[in-house]
Every structure is written in C-alpha cells, then in structure tokens.
Amino acid sequence: MQPFDDVTVLDLTQHIVGPYATKLMADYGANVIKVERPGGDPARRLGPFQGDTEDPEKSGLFFFLNTNKRSVVLDLKTAAGRAALRKLAQAADLVVESLSPGTLDRLGCGWDFFREIKPALSLISITNFGLTGPYRDYKASELVMYGFAGEMYSMGLPEREPVKMAGTASLFESGSAAAVGAIGALFASKRFGIGQHVDIAISETQFGGVDRRHATAIAYQFSGRKSARVAGGGKGMPQGIYPCADGYVDFTNAALYPERVIEMLNAPEWAMDPKYMDPMNRINAEIIEEWNANFIVWCIERTKREIWAEARRAKLLCGPLFTMEDLYNDEHFRGRGFWETVTHPAMGEVEMPGRPFQMSAGGYVIRRPAPLLGQHSREVLTESGCSQAEIDAALAEAVR
Amino acid sequence: MTRKPLEGYRVLDLCVVWAGPFATMLLADLGADVIKAENPFVFQPMTRGAIARPPQLLLDSAIGWAGGLPGGVPGPHPWNYNPTFVSLYRNKKSFTVDLRRPEGMDVLRDLVAKCDVVYENNATGTMEKLGITYDWLKSVKPDIVFVRVPAYGSTGTYREARALGVHLEAVMGHTLLRGYDDADPSANTAIYSGDYLAGAQGAFAVMAALWHREKTGEGQLIEIGQAENAAPMFAQAIMDYTMNRREEQTIGNRDVFGRFPCGVYPSRSPGAVETMDDHWVTIHCTSDAEWEGLRRAMGNPVWSTDEKFATNDGRAEYYRKLDEHISLWTATLEDYDVMHRCQSEGVPAAPVLEASRMYDDAQLRDRAFFLRQRQVDAGEYEYAGPLWKLPETPVESYQPPVMFGEHNDYVYREVLGYSDEQIATLAAAGHIATEYDASVR
Numbered sequence: 001m002q003p004f005d006d007v008t009v010l011d012l013t014q015h016i017v018g019p020y021a022t023k024l025m026a027d028y029g030a031n032v033i034k035v036e037r038p039g040g041d042p043a044r045r046l047g048p049f050q051g052d053t054e055d056p057e058k059s060g061l062f063f064f065l066n067t068n069k070r071s072v073v074l075d076l077k078t079a080a081g082r083a084a085l086r087k088l089a090q091a092a093d094l095v096v097e098s099l100s101p102g103t104l105d106r107l108g109c110g111w112d113f114f115r116e117i118k119p120a121l122s123l124i125s126i127t128n129f130g131l132t133g134p135y136r137d138y139k140a141s142e143l144v145m146y147g148f149a150g151e152m153y154s155m156g157l158p159e160r161e162p163v164k165m166a167g168t169a170s171l172f173e174s175g176s177a178a179a180v181g182a183i184g185a186l187f188a189s190k191r192f193g194i195g196q197h198v199d200i201a202i203s204e205t206q207f208g209g210v211d212r213r214h215a216t217a218i219a220y221q222f223s224g225r226k227s228a229r230v231a232g233g234g235k236g237m238p239q240g241i242y243p244c245a246d247g248y249v250d251f252t253n254a255a256l257y258p259e260r261v262i263e264m265l266n267a268p269e270w271a272m273d274p275k276y277m278d279p280m281n282r283i284n285a286e287i288i289e290e291w292n293a294n295f296i297v298w299c300i301e302r303t304k305r306e307i308w309a310e311a312r313r314a315k316l317l318c319g320p321l322f323t324m325e326d327l328y329n330d331e332h333f334r335g336r337g338f339w340e341t342v343t344h345p346a347m348g349e350v351e352m353p354g355r356p357f358q359m360s361a362g363g364y365v366i367r368r369p370a371p372l373l374g375q376h377s378r379e380v381l382t383e384s385g386c387s388q389a390e391i392d393a394a395l396a397e398a399v400r
Numbered sequence: 401m402t403r404k405p406l407e408g409y410r411v412l413d414l415c416v417v418w419a420g421p422f423a424t425m426l427l428a429d430l431g432a433d434v435i436k437a438e439n440p441f442v443f444q445p446m447t448r449g450a451i452a453r454p455p456q457l458l459l460d461s462a463i464g465w466a467g468g469l470p471g472g473v474p475g476p477h478p479w480n481y482n483p484t485f486v487s488l489y490r491n492k493k494s495f496t497v498d499l500r501r502p503e504g505m506d507v508l509r510d511l512v513a514k515c516d517v518v519y520e521n522n523a524t525g526t527m528e529k530l531g532i533t534y535d536w537l538k539s540v541k542p543d544i545v546f547v548r549v550p551a552y553g554s555t556g557t558y559r560e561a562r563a564l565g566v567h568l569e570a571v572m573g574h575t576l577l578r579g580y581d582d583a584d585p586s587a588n589t590a591i592y593s594g595d596y597l598a599g600a601q602g603a604f605a606v607m608a609a610l611w612h613r614e615k616t617g618e619g620q621l622i623e624i625g626q627a628e629n630a631a632p633m634f635a636q637a638i639m640d641y642t643m644n645r646r647e648e649q650t651i652g653n654r655d656v657f658g659r660f661p662c663g664v665y666p667s668r669s670p671g672a673v674e675t676m677d678d679h680w681v682t683i684h685c686t687s688d689a690e691w692e693g694l695r696r697a698m699g700n701p702v703w704s705t706d707e708k709f710a711t712n713d714g715r716a717e718y719y720r721k722l723d724e725h726i727s728l729w730t731a732t733l734e735d736y737d738v739m740h741r742c743q744s745e746g747v748p749a750a751p752v753l754e755a756s757r758m759y760d761d762a763q764l765r766d767r768a769f770f771l772r773q774r775q776v777d778a779g780e781y782e783y784a785g786p787l788w789k790l791p792e793t794p795v796e797s798y799q800p801p802v803m804f805g806e807h808n809d810y811v812y813r814e815v816l817g818y819s820d821e822q823i824a825t826l827a828a829a830g831h832i833a834t835e836y837d838a839s840v841r
Contacts, residue, residue, distance in 0.1 A: 003608035006615065020632065024601070028608050046657050048640035060639030064632070130789075133766040138739075139690075139748040143653055143662060147682040148750035155589040156580065158673045161664040161680055162752050166577035167656045169593060169633035176600035177426075181788030183607045184430040187405035188793045194403065196792040204769060205787045207758060209422060209600070211593040212465055212484075214784035216755035219468030219483035221781040226676040226756050227464050231587045241575070241586040248585055250570045256445060283461050312561045315523075319567025321575045321585060324641035324648065332556040338628050351642040353631035357605050361612055361620035 001362040002029025007186065009033070010085075010092035011069065014041040016142075016168055017202055018098030018126045019065040020175030021182060024356070025094075026068035027364050033088055033380050034069040037076070038398050040373040041066075050347050056373060057346035063370045064352050067342065071371035072380045073398040076107045080393035085109055087384040089117045094186050098126040101136050111197040120193045122185040126178050130201030140202070142168040149206035151213045154227040162229060170210055177205035237261065237282060237291045241321070244299040249307045252317040255282055264314035270294045344369040374398070404431020405793050409610060411517040412437065413492060414532070416444045418565065418592055419549055419626060420521030421488035422599025427606060428491035429786050429795040432517075435811060436494045437508065438804060440833040443840050446564075448479035448804070452836045470778050479804055479836065481778035486801035490773065490783070494802040495811035497831045499530050504831055508532075510816050512540045516613075517606055521549035521626075524560045534621045543619035545609040547602055553625030565592035568627035577637055581652040594630035601629055659686045660715035661694070664752060665727045667735040680752040681735040683726065683742060688712065693745035698729050758784070773800035805834040 008031045011022045019034075019041070026032040034041075043065060044056035051058070072088075074081040089095060095114055097104060104110040114123045128145065129135040146152050146164050156163035164170075178200045188194040208214055216227040231240075236253030238261070254261050258277055265271050271294070281287045299307060304320035311318035320326075327333065340354030347369075355364035377398070381391045406427060413424045413436040428434040438444075443452045450458065450466060454474055459467040465483050469475065479485070498504040512518060518537055520527055527533065527548075537544045548554070551563035552571075561567075569575060569591070579588040605622045613619055631638060636656050637648040655662040662684040671677025685691040688711070695704045703725050708714040715722055730738050735751035742749035751757070758764060759782065767789075774780035778801070786795035812818045812832065826832050 001612075001616075003612040007611075024604060048636055048644060048646070050643045052644060060643050061636055064635045064639055129763055130767055133763045135743070135763040138743045138750075139746065140750065141655070141662070141684040141686055141748045143655070143664075143684050144682045144748045144750045147664065147680070147752040149753070151591070151755075153676075153680075153752050153754045155591065157583070157587050160580065161653070161666070163580055163664070164578070164653055165591065165593060165633075166574055166650070167634055167636045169574070169578075172633045172635070173593060173597050173600065176597055176604065177787045180426050180430075180600050180603045180607070181790065183604060183611075184405040184788070184793070185790055187430070187607065187611075188403065188790070191405070192403050194792045196790055199789040199791070200787070201767070201789075203763070204767075204785070204789075207764065207769065208784050208787045209426075210596050211591050213755060215465035215484045215487040217758055217784045218487055218781065219464040220756040221759075221783075222470040222481065222483055222778070223464070223468035223472040225464040225468040225472065226754055228676055229589070229673065230463070231589060240590070241588060243584075243586070248575070250567055250575060250590075252564055252566060252590070256451070280457075283457070308561070312558070315560075315562050317562050317564055317567060319563060319570035319575075321570045322573050323576060324573055324637055327571070327573050327638075328641055332552065332558045333628065336553050336556050336625070336628070338625075338631075347643075350639075353628070353635070353638055356601050356629045356632065357622055357624040359605065359609065359612075359620055359622050361609075361616075361618055363605075363608065363622075 002365055003359065003363065005029035007031065007093045008091055010088050010095045011035065012095065012097035012099065013126065014098060015043050016065065016171045017175045017178060018096060019043065020172055021126070021179035022069065022096055023065055023067060024176070024179045027366070032069040034066065034071045034371065035085065035088070036071055036073050036373060038073060044373065050350070063344060063347060063350065066370035068367050069371055070376035070380055071374055072377040073374035074394060075398045076109055078397040080390070080397050082107070082109055083390060084381055084386055084394035086117060087381070087386050089114055089121065091384050092121065093189065094122060094124065094182060096124040096126070096182055101127050101131050115195060118195065120189045120195045122189050122196050122198055124178070124182045124185060124198045124200060126200045126202065128201065129203050131199045142171050145202055145206060146170040149203040149213070151211045151216060151227070154216065154229050156229050157231050158229045170206060173210045174202045174205040177209060235285060235288045237276065237288055238295055242296055242299045244302055244304050244307055246303045248321040249299065249304050250319050250321060254316055257316070258282070260314045260316050264310045264316055265298060340366055342366055342369045345372060401796065401798065403793055406430040406432040409433065409517065410435065410515045411519060412511060412515045414518065414520040414522070414527070416522055417446045418488065418595035419598040419602070420519055421447070422596055423602030423606070424492065424519050425488050425490060426600065426603035426787070431793070434492040435511070435807070436489070436492055436802065437499070438494055438496050439498050440496050440830060440835070440837045441498050441840060443836060448485045449482040452479055452840045454478055477777050477804070477835065481775065486775070486778065487784070489801045490771070490797055491799045492802050493799065493807035493810060494805055495808045496805040496833050503826065503829065505531060507816070507826070507831070509540050511811065512537055512544065514815055515541065515544065516610065517545045517547065519547045519602070519606070523562055524550050538619070543613055543617060545606060545613065545619050545622065547606060547622040547624065549598060549602065549624045549626055552627050554623055563626070565594040566590045569594045569630055571627055572630045573634055573637060574630070577634060577648060577650055579650050579652070581650050593633065594626060597633060598624055598626045598629045655684065658716060660712060660719045661685055661722050661726055663723050663726070665723070665730040667730050667733055667738055667751070676754050679735045681730055681738045681749060682752060683738070683747065683749040685747060690747050691715065693747040694742060697741045697745040697747060771797045773797050775800040775803065777803055803834070804836070805832070808832050808834070
C-alpha cells in the first residue's frame with residue numbers, strides 16, 4: 001500500500017524542478033503520466049551519462065528524476081495531441097506543468113482548457129519568476145536563480161565573488177516546495193471540490209524558504225543589519241571547517257557546551273585553562289585564535305572518522321567532509337538500506353539514492369524505472385479511453 | 401477567510417531549530433491548526449534565539465539572522481522576535497507546559513488526544529526521556545501520525561550523532577562539492593539548505609499520511625533521516641559516482657552540465673563589500689542561441705567574434721578568457737541593467753541580491769510577495785511571503801509570528817476544556833506563562 005496509490009497526476013513538467021515534485025508523488029504511489037514533447041524532456045540531454053556517452057536513455061539525472069512515471073509522447077501543437085491530452089485530463093486528479101508562462105495557453109490547453117474538463121481539477125504551473133509581473137518571461141538557470149533569490153550573496157569570501165551551492169541543489173529544494181503546494185491543492189480539490197490554477201514561482205520558493213533567505217530579509221527589516229559574506233560561519237571554539245589527517249571536519253560553535261568540548265578532547269592540559277571557560281573570553285577573537293591553534297594540532301593527528309566518533313561520544317555538533325566514495329561505501333547508510341538498485345531497460349542495474357523518508361504504513365516503492373521516451377504511449381492512451389483511431393492519430397503526429 | 405486545504409487538521413509542534421519548524425509552518429500556511437508546546441523552564445537553543453536573555457554583546461557578535469533583533473537591541477522579550485524564529489513561526493499557535501513533570505505530561509496527553517499529527521525533530525533521545533514514543537502516542541490517539549527527523553535515522557552507527565543541516569550536508573558530500581574551485585573548503589560558508597529540503601518534504605510526508613488515513617483510518621510513524629533526505633540535492637555527483645565511479649570536484653559557479661559562459665560577474669557597485677554594497681550579476685548561456693543573444697546584449701564587441709568562442713567546446717576551453725571579457729562589460733553597468741539587457745535578448749541573467757535588496761525588487765512588488773505582519777512585541781514589518789500562490793485557498797497571515805504562550809487560553813480553555821480551577825492550579829505550578837522563568841539563561 002502506498003499513500004497516493006489512488007491519485008493520477010498528469011505531468012507536463014520538464015527539466016528538474018517539476019519532475020522532482022512529481023517524482024515525490026510517483027515514488028509514494030501516484031500514477032504519474034509524463035507527457036513528453038517529441039524529442040523528449042530536455043533533462044534527457046543533461047548529464048551525467050552512463051559511460052559518458054550522450055544518449056537520451058542514459059542520463060543519470062533523468063533516470064533519478066523520473067522513477068515510477070510512465071511516458072507518453074504527444075505533440076500538443078496538433079489537434080490529435082490535444083484531443084489525447086483531454087482524455088488524459090479527464091482521468092487525472094492533478095495537472096502539473098513547468099513550461100514557460102503562456103505556452104499552454106498559446107497551444108490552446110491552458111487553464112481554461114482544464115477547468116472546462118473538470119471543475120475540481122487544479123493546474124499547478126511552476127515557472128521561474130511566476131505567471132505575472134515584469135519578469136514573467138525572463139529565463140533562469142540554477143546559478144541565476146540562486147544568486148537572485150537564494151542566499152548566495154553571503155556565501156564565500158568577502159574579497160571574492162559570491163559562490164553558489166553544488167550542482168543544482170536549490171532546484172531540488174524548489175521541487176520539494178512545489179510538491180507541497182501541489183498536494184495542498186489536491187487536498188482542496190478532494191475535500192472541497194475546489195479547482196484552481198496554482199502559480200508557483202521558483203524564485204519565490206527560494207525567497208520564502210531556501211536556506212535562511214527569509215531570515216536574512218527580516219533581520220534587515222528589524223535591525224538594518226545586512227548579511228555579510230563570511231567563510232565558515234563565524235568564529236568559535238570550535239567553529240567551522242578544520243583540516244585533519246585525511247581531509248576535513250566541520251564543527252558548529254559549541255559555545256553553550258564547553259564541558260563537552262573538553263570531554264571530546266579527553267581533557268588535555270591546554271584545554272583545561274580556566275580562561276577558556278569564561279563566556280566573554282569565548283567570544284574574544286584573540287583567545288579563540290589561541291585555542292584554535294591548539295585544536296588544529298589535535299585534528300591533524302586524527303582522521304575525519306576518528307574525530308567524528310569522538311565528537312559523537314561527547315554529543316557535539318560535527319560532521320566529516322565525505323567524498324562520494326566515502327558516502328557510497330559507508331556502512332551506516334548501506335546498512336539502513338538507503339541505496340536503491342533499479343533495473344533499467346537501457347542502463348541495466350544502477351544504484352541511486354533511495355527513500356527520502358520512511359512511512360511505517362507503506363510509502364516509498366520503486367515500482368518501475370524511469371521510462372524510455374514514449375515507452376507507455378499506447379498503454380496510457382488506451383487506459384484513458386482513447387479509441388484505436390485516436391491513438392494512431394495522436395502518435396502519428398508525435399514523431400519521435 | 402477562504403477555505404484552506406488543511407483546515408480542520410491539528411498538528412502538535414514539538415520542533416526545534418529549523419527543519420521541523422519549517423515543515424509545520426508550511427502545514428500552517430495551508431490551514432492546519434499548528435500548536436507549539438513550549439516550556440517556561442527549558443530554553444530550546446537555536447529556536448527562539450541562542451539563549452533566552454542574550455546580552456547586547458552576544459547579539460552584536462552574532463550573524464545578522466541570529467542577532468538582528470528589532471532596533472538591534474534585546475528588548476524585554478528577545479525570544480519573541482529573533483529573526484530566525486519569526487521566519488519559521490507565522491500562522492502557528494503557542495502554549496506553555498513543563499513536560500518534565502507528570503501533570504505536564506497529563507496536559508500533553510489530553511492535547512495529543514485532540515491532534516492528528518505530532519511533529520518533532522529533537523536530538524535523539526530527547527523525546528524518549530520525556531516518555532513521548534510512538535507507542536505512547538498511539539495509546540492516546542490510535543490514528544495519530546507521528547513524524548520524527550533524526551539526523552542519520554533511528555538505526556545504525558550514527559543514530560545518536562548530533563547534527564545541524566551543515567553537518568549532514570558535509571557527510572552527504574555537499575561541502576566538498578561546493579565552493580571556489582581554487583580555495584580550501586574552509587572558505588565555505590556554513591549553510592542549512594538541507595533543513596529546508598527536509599522541512600518541505602516533512603510537510604509533504606504529513607499530507608501523504610493524512611491522505612492514507614482518510615482512506616484507511618490508519619495513522620503511522622514517519623521517519624525522515626535528514627542526511628538521507630538531503631542526497632537528491634547532489635543527484636548529479638552521486639549518479640556520476642554510482643554509474644561511472646567518478647569523484648566530482650567543486651566547480652565553483654560553473655555549470656554542472658558544462659555550458660558556457662556561466663558565472664558571477666562584477667557590476668557597478670554603490671559601495672564596498674565592508675558595507676555589503678558590492679554588486680554582482682550572474683549570466684548563464686545554456687545554448688549557442690543564448691550565447692548569440694549575449695553577444696547582441698553586449699553590442700557585438702569585436703572580441704566576441706573570435707572563432708574560438710563560436711562553439712560551446714571552444715567557450716569551455718577558453719572560459720577564463722571569456723569571463724574576463726564579460727567582466728569588463730558588466731563592470732560598467734548596474735546589475736539590474738545587465739539583467740534587463742541580457743533578458744531582452746533571451747539570456748538568463750540576474751543580480752546577486754543581498755537580502756535587503758529584495759524589498760526594492762520590481763517583480764516581488766508587482767506580485768505582492770511580502771506579508772505585512774504586526775506582532776505586539778516586535779511591531780509591524782514586512783516579511784518574506786509564502787512559497788506558492790493558491791488563488792482559491794490563498795496563504796494569508798492569520799497569525800503573526802507567535803509570542804511565547806500567546807495561546808494558553810485557546811489551548812487550555814477552548815481545545816482542552818479545562819476548568820478555571822484546573823487552570824489556576826497549573827498556572828500556580830508555573831506551567832502556564834508568557835515569559836521564561838527567571839532561572840532560564
């Protein structure tokens with residue numbers, strides 16, 4: 001049993017944000033029908049590729065983002081494509097799209113099209129800057145979006161340019177946020193028969209809740225204080241990233257728990273100096289520096305795993321900087337069953353990050369791998385009640 | 401007020417710090433009745449501030465989002481207007497009770513009986529010490545949904561490890577994958593993006609469980625191992641390792657998909673970095689067509705006609721040279737000017753906004769993004785708004801960031817139906833308060 005196993009989602013999203021939102025629905029049971037344009041979701045052309053060969057069926061990114069979905073290729077520029085879309089919408093509980101603003105309207109299948117089919121059906125539009133306003137048609141990428149709407153300004157070194165998070169991290173956060181808004185609309189639809197055109201701006205998901213931005217904004221309103229670019233997040237005993245025998249470890253200021261730090265260090269003489277206990281000294285830059293000179297020596301003599309074990313014992317906030325190899329081979333995550341092995345028709349057996357959370361009554365299940373382009377066109381259109389002639393017409397137009 | 405998607409559901413919020421409170425705020429935004437239980441004798445660090453009564457010096461030495469209280473001073477109730485706290489507590493209610501005493505747990509049991517969801521993200525062992533387990537909750541309310549957010553899960557070697565978002569992201573590889581490509585990772589700023597990912601997915605998980613309960617009548621236990629939850633953010637690097645055994649390295653602000661140019665460029669600045677008045681602009685061409693657009697936006701300079709920039713492979717090979725040229729152009733212009741010039745030619749570009757500049761942004765103003773909220777202790781300010789626009793069931797501010805114990809009456813009288821006598825007894829024992837006890841530091 002899966003929570004959303006009675007929900008059908010008509011998925012017109014592409015790239016990362018929308019597909020991650022619908023992946024969450026699909027991995028927790030929803031029947032997600034992924035409508036791809038002829039040629040497919042552009043994410044099929046984004047790496048990494050298995051074996052480094054560019055192949056729309058071998059993108060690791062697409063593979064991860066589209067588990068449990070079925071793919072149907074429709075050309076919405078054609079009448080037959082739109083007729084098939086209408087049939088799919090009749091059977092859907094939720095429609096999610098991420099085309100640029102106005103695209104569906106121009107194709108004749110925008111909000112009016114869906115509202116007419118089923119008044120309680122909601123359409124979720126996920127766009128860069130929203131469906132209205134002066135930047136409505138502006139483009140963005142992960143870098144552009146995170147710089148504008150995320151907390152990038154305060155990341156990095158003051159003498160250098162701001163620097164972003166890795167990969168497309170913030171887009172996955174926006175995808176998660178979009179999924180919450182979409183399921184909210186699904187509740188309104190199911191409980192109260194309310195259908196609505198939900199407007200989700202990726203920029204607003206970041207301004208409103210990706211990594212401190214809403215807090216730095218109100219801090220300015222409150223106090224006039226801006227967010228400075230500071231490496232490491234300030235100073236403390238310990239605080240920040242320290243080198244160690246085989247890499248790095250990250251600590252967060254243990255200001256409130258000096259006794260735990262002593263416990264972690266096994267009470268060496270240098271750390272027992274009473275001046276380090278005085279709360280005022282603990283925010284004094286010179287004394288912090290002196291303490292850290294000793295602490296770095298302690299770190300350099302130990303591996304990241306050894307340091308983390310000592311920190312765990314003393315209940316301190318600490319994390320080693322793992323490489324992918326460290327993470328992949330780590331027994332804790334393997335032992336918990338975090339990794340998921342999925343068999344894909346073009347890629348064979350591939351491991352990927354598994355369940356984002358566990359539900360005791362039945363939650364995350366990989367029922368099928370990411371689809372090949374148009375793999376389920378006939379199957380899905382037949383289920384939706386299209387006649388053989390309608391299916392043939394729709395698929396003839398949707399040249400792969 | 402219009403209908404709300406989650407109206408009628410009640411959530412008991414036993415959350416701390418960031419990931420839990422963000423989840424319950426999203427549920428509250430969607431209309432759930434979220435009630436935070438607070439203890440007048442125990443201060444939860446990093447939730448309503450670092451400590452209950454911070455001295456001026458501590459506020460001044462803290463980073464803005466931790467120390468920037470109204471007017472820059474502690475005031476009489478610093479726990480009611482800490483910038484991080486107020487950002488995570490709109491539309492929620494607060495009542496007080498001391499859960500370390502048996503009569504306090506009696507109150508909690510009565511409240512659990514009237515809740516649909518209990519959400520907690522405390523350090524491992526905290527709930528057990530109080531006797532709050534899934535079994536106990538189920539014995540009180542058989543169909544309860546209980547959400548827990550242990551950093552590394554409730555099983556395995558790391559199950560008791562303490563962590564904030566920044567630590568578990570380090571373990572999941574993020575800290576080595578991000579930052580400048582020519583600097584030590586110690587240059588990386590501490591960030592907490594994983595708290596937001598887990599927060600949003602926690603709200604999603606609650607709705608999944610409620611959907612399940614509507615069909616089956618059954619509650620359940622949800623476990624969000626927050627480290628595992630963060631993994632998707634680094635999907636490209638993880639998949640590259642699982643498929644190709646390649647260890648990806650940090651690439652700074654370059655594109656993970658290898659499309660050039662992609663970077664952060666200096667623009668004309670009204671001041672220096674010391675006053676946080678340095679301005680920067682991002683530009684990212686994701687295709688040859690966008691590169692052609694950028695050339696037009698720059699006025700087709702002679703250097704840009706160089707054959708080596710004509711293809712992405714060439715731009716990739718000579719990206720440092722390319723960035724130098726682009727920087728010379730952007731440095732003469734305002735950041736918004738670069739954005740509009742680029743975007744009018746179809747090129748993704750935008751200013752890198754320091755948070756204070758959000759309030760002057762034309763798009764956010766046009767879309768009425770901000771929420772004006774008046775909280776008695778803090779005064780009236782504009783807050784960052786909700787994450788989505790649901791026109792028929794809009795997110796409103798029906799409760800400004802909640803003050804400590806603001807809803808004691810609501811909880812004890814309306815929800816629990818306690819008598820005046822019961823309430824007087826609990827108040828006399830210190831359970832019911834609107835300030836932290838004087839003993840709390």
